[in-house]
Amino acid sequence: xxxxxxxxxxxxxxxxxxxxxxxxxxxxxxxxxxxxxxxxxxxxxxxxxxxxxxxxxxxxxxxxxxxxxxxxxxxxxxxxxxxxxxxxxxxxxxxxxxxxxxxxxxxxxxxxxxxxxxxxxxxxxxxxxxxxxxxxxxxxxxxxxxxxxxxxxxxxxxxxxxxxxxxxxxxxxxxxxxxxxxxxxxxxxxxxxxxxxxxxxxxxxxxxxxxxxxxxxxxxxxxxxxxxxxxxxxxxxxxxxxxxx
Numbered sequence: 001x002x003x004x005x006x007x008x009x010x011x012x013x014x015x016x017x018x019x020x021x022x023x024x025x026x027x028x029x030x031x032x033x034x035x036x037x038x039x040x041x042x043x044x045x046x047x048x049x050x051x052x053x054x055x056x057x058x059x060x061x062x063x064x065x066x067x068x069x070x071x072x073x074x075x076x077x078x079x080x081x082x083x084x085x086x087x088x089x090x091x092x093x094x095x096x097x098x099x100x101x102x103x104x105x106x107x108x109x110x111x112x113x114x115x116x117x118x119x120x121x122x123x124x125x126x127x128x129x130x131x132x133x134x135x136x137x138x139x140x141x142x143x144x145x146x147x148x149x150x151x152x153x154x155x156x157x158x159x160x161x162x163x164x165x166x167x168x169x170x171x172x173x174x175x176x177x178x179x180x181x182x183x184x185x186x187x188x189x190x191x192x193x194x195x196x197x198x199x200x201x202x203x204x205x206x207x208x209x210x211x212x213x214x215x216x217x218x219x220x221x222x223x224x225x226x227x228x229x230x231x232x233x234x235x236x237x238x239x240x241x242x243x244x245x
Contacts, residue, residue: 026121027059034060041129044166047173054122054171061128065096068131071138072096076204095200100127103192110188114181116172126168127193133164134197141201153201161197165190 037060045052072092104123111118137156144152169186176182 026057029055029057029059034063037129038064038132041132041167042160042163044163044170047170050174051117052171052174054118055125056119056121057125058121058128061100061125061131064128064131064135065100067135068138069093069096071135071142072200072204075138075142075200099192099196100124100131103127103196106192107185107189110185111172114176114185115178116176116181116185118172118175126171130164130168130193133160134200136160137197138200157194157197157201161194165193168193 033055037055069089069092072095073088076088076092101124104120104127107123107127108118108120110116111123137153137160140156141153168189172185172189173182176185
């Protein structure tokens with residue numbers, strides 16, 4: 001019995017290691033390659049007769065998803081967003097990963113119907129790197145955004161979101177043969193990609209005027225007061241800030 005139990009444990013451990021070893025090639029990437037792919041995700045390439053290559057790796061896209069989750073959490077907390085069921089962390093993870101897998105599944109299904117030569121893993125990688133533009137737009141929209149208008153958000157949404165969408169459109173254009181099929185898949189990608197950024201901004205973002213300024217004031221005067229001199233000025237300003245807040 002002891003021999004059988006130890007044998008089963010060894011077989012189970014070996015099977016788990018084997019499964020992990022299968023996934024290892026998809027995460028074996030250098031940090032410089034990830035940085036270069038993030039930059040090139042915003043630089044469209046002119047489509048030619050040759051198919052544009054898509055990296056078959058998931059390390060970079062997953063790191064982008066985690067960054068997007070962190071920015072979404074920061075946006076929720078800064079706008080006092082409340083979740084009735086669950087937590088902010090679970091909501092952020094659910095929104096980001098459901099979009100990633102759900103949109104990849106829809107694009108793969110339409111690509112399969114339209115005869116676009118692209119694999120599911122390549123779609124996940126392409127969409128993951130394309131979300132780098134969402135991270136930049138959400139960060140700027142949370143930190144620099146004002147309550148007067150949404151001009152800054154719409155500008156970054158059109159420029160950065162448009163560049164990443166155009167990048168994916170060029171990839172699909174080089175991998176599809178028919179004109180109608182290209183338009184259908186590219187239209188689906190553009191709608192999903194740009195509308196998701198609109199959803200993230202308007203669903204979890206509400207501007208509280210002066211909140212970022214208050215955070216900066218609290219940091220300098222309550223956490224790092226030694227950065228300001230002289231001492232009398234620090235005390236007087238600290239007192240005025242306490243009265244104001």
